[in-house]
Amino acid sequence: MASINTSTSKTNTTLAVRPDRATSDEILSWEMEYNELGSIVFNTTTSENNYWNGTEWSALISNTIVNNEIGTSGVQSGLDVITNSSLKGAYNVGVYARSYHSGNVEGSYNYGAYNKADMQGTDGYDGVLYGSYNEARYSGEDPNSNNATWSSLYGVQAKARVTGSGDIGYMIGNNVSSEHTGANADVQWLQGQHTTVKHTAGTVSGNIAVNILDYDGGAGTVAGDFAYLQIQADGQPSTGVSGVSGESRAINSDSALPSSFNGEIFAEGFRVNSMQTAPSSANSIGVTGTVIVASDAIYVCTATNVWVKAPLVSF
Secondary structure (H helix, E strand, C coil): CCEECCCCCCECCCCCCCCCEECHHHHHCECCCHHHCCCEEEECCCCEEEEECCCCEEECCCCCCCCCCCCCCCCCCCCCCCCCCCCCCCCCCCCCCCCCCCCCCCCCCCCCCCCCCCCCCCCCCCCCCCCCCCCCCCCCCCCCCCCCCCCCCCCCCCCCCCCCCCCCCCCCCCCCCCCCCCCCCCCCCCCCCCCCCCCCCCCCCCCCCCCCCCCCCCCCCCCCCCCCCCCCCCCECCCECCCCCCCCCCCCCCCCCCCCCCCCCCCCCCCCCCCCCCCCCCCCCCCCCCEEECCCEEEEEEECCEEEEEECCCC
16 A cells, blocks of 8 residues: 655644645645544645555555456455554544535535446346445454443444535435336335334343434524424325325324323324223223223323213214
8 A cells, every 4th residue: 555654854733723635745744643543634746545544644545447247246346445453543444535626616516425326237136226335333342341431333424514604505414315216117115214223132221212303402593493303295184195095194103102292282183093992980090191082072081090071962
């Protein structure tokens, strides 16, 4: 792997103010610290990315492979980087991709990385197409309990960040789209996003949440509304989404677990799936706050095992 010898004298330049692109001479002038392992900079002299491995600046080498006649399974890679560090606190970067636009000319589309799995054969396929497959795996051991409380595994980390000025349309941390436009294709399950938490061994000392919506507010202002979950009104509420043979629902929960809401619930209407079974007596077993809609009355549990009712009459 090509590298830059850093034996020449260097001046101190902190990571906070160091540019992310520089010439070879500028890079050699930097005084690198131990905690800056894995720092990456684009070398404008050699037109390649360099990273600090703790001893010297090393180049991330790109190898282009073109093979149009491959007929067997294999790994086709345009970039193969293996980093193996035994130093504590070292940053290992397998792939670093960057699309950079500078100057005073208006930019257009910049992709830091673009991945596509494209199957164009005529005999179908038996497997899975992954546009991008990412995995964070921990298979080591920690007999001395050195794993800090903040040590984490992220299969994918997506972030949209604005630090400049100007007006921006949509700012989306993660944009997921599933598009079915094949007139002759039958998709059994069409899902925009599928999140799975699998726990089959070990202990979870905290909580389990299949999906968390977390808002961290600050000093900014919001001119419009705020919602943790926003469902667009793409279909008519009375008739549902067109072309659906089954029932259309905004939120569908098949779980037998109860739902808990701290705030109020606002809705244009309320409907139970079917008439519920009334409590057999005024002191039947019940939890305070439970409401039962039966064919003869609406029953409310006002205290533990204490029921009252409002009879339903014709009009």
